[in-house]
Amino acid sequence: MSTAALITLARHGRHQVRRRVLLSSRLLQEDRRAAPARHGSTSERRWSRFDPDGSGRPATWDSFGIWDNRIDEPILLPPSIKYGKPIPKISLGKVGCASQIGKRRENEDRFDMAQLTEEVLYFAVFDGHGGPGAADFCHTHMEKCIMDRLSKEKNLETVLTMAFLEIDKAFSRHAHLSADATILNSGTTATVALLRDGIELVVASVGDSRAILCRKGKPMKLTIDHTPERKDEKERIKKCGGFVSWNSLGQPHVNGRLAMTRSIGDLDLKNNGVIAEPETKRMKLHHADDSFLVLTTDGINFMVNSQEICDFISQCHDPSEAAHVVIEQAMQYGTEDNSTAVIVPFGAWGKYKNSETNFSFSRSFASSGRWA
CATH class of the missing domain: 3.60.40.10 (PPM-type phosphatase domain)
Structure with missing residues (x-):
């Protein structure tokens, strides 16, 4: 995703972006239908960030990389630019x-x-x-x-x-x-x-x-x-001179005292x-x-x-x-x-x-x- 697109997302919100994504997707589909006439070949697939697999299916929020925002958090713009996808701020x-x-x-x-x-x-x-x-x-x-x-x-x-x-x-x-x-x-x-x-x-x-x-x-x-039930953990305890014993409930303990390793x-x-x-x-x-x-x-x-x-x-x-x-x-x-x-x-x-x-x-x- 370009920097300009992310800034637009941050400023104008998800609903305007949804309309632009769907509009861009439709335009791309029209371009794809017209492509054979211009290029004389049907084997070449056109690619865009709104249609990465060239399927012609409209982009959804999941495929576009947008979260389903129920907590109304703003976008972290610098990380979003860095990773190429919108990232919510976790407060x-x-x-x-x-x-x-x-x-x-x-x-x-x-x-x-x-x-x-x-x-x-x-x-x-x-x-x-x-x-x-x-x-x-x-x-x-x-x-x-x-x-x-x-x-x-x-x-x-x-x-x-x-x-x-x-x-x-x-x-x-x-x-x-x-x-x-x-x-x-x-x-x-x-x-x-x-x-x-x-x-x-x-x-x-x-x-x-x-x-x-x-x-x-x-x-x-x-x-x-x-826990002492893990083979790797139990072996380390024994190598260091410790031992594992089980209490009346069948729970293992290090040196009869500690339930974790x-x-x-x-x-x-x-x-x-x-x-x-x-x-x-x-x-x-x-x-x-x-x-x-x-x-x-x-x-x-x-x-x-x-x-x-x-x-x-x-x-x-x-x-x-x-x-x-x-x-x-x-x-x-x-x-x-x-x-x-x-x-x-x-x-x-x-x-x-x-x-x-x-x-x-x-x-x-x-x-x-x-x-x-």
Whole structure:
């Protein structure tokens, strides 16, 4: 798409562009019918940005690369020019978030969001265990740690990997200097997403908090739980002198204590293979198809599967309502853990809905869980 076309789109809105697209498509079809007479050949196909496959079919918003805008966000003009397609501005005010203590004594979950630079947005959830110390530390310092790295490094996967490792080292120093000895046993999951230019999405995670992208109404898991059930994780634990044991419910734990193999904190298990290095995933958003990104902690993940999360959110009017609905459903299904959800709407918000979705007050536990 040319710069002039994008500027026209930004100034005059989608309805005028629709008329111009359809008019241009009709004109191109007329030109195509007249082409054989002018050129004396029917084998040559004419191409244009309004009819890229030469089929003669009128351009639609999806084929033209426009999102089905239900959230009324303006266009990010510089990124749109850079990537050659209109990109909506994702504002923090439209992001939905909610956190519930469940039946625990305190809420050890934390979440955060921020505009780090003009181009980069930050979203995160932290699920603490052994006390809120590690989750609080990440909530306070992760943003700055990433900011410092962004000024030196362009690759967002590298930025997040280095930030996770640095925050783990910083927490270790903090814990050993703290007057509160209990903080030494504290740890936390961390699932962090960076969105650059409204189109480049990078997610990093340790532990069992999750990130899910809803594309065309279906969930795309962007994270994989770090549990002792994973063969690669289990082998690392054993190589480092640790062991895996199962409790009375059949759940595996590192050294009989920790249900995950990667975390920030858990300092007593660092020499037994519990690491803070995250697994990362990078992808490009398609705003015509992508409805939202959702970050969740295990209070939700162990009771509501990925498709159910997408279905519940898709039925809601806005992300704020959706975050509360997801947590309420997890509670209705029987979760007792802290539950947190952060929902970031994208271009296809409200476009894909499952008419068969039912909100329930009970469920079969076998249909959910960490493996969903």
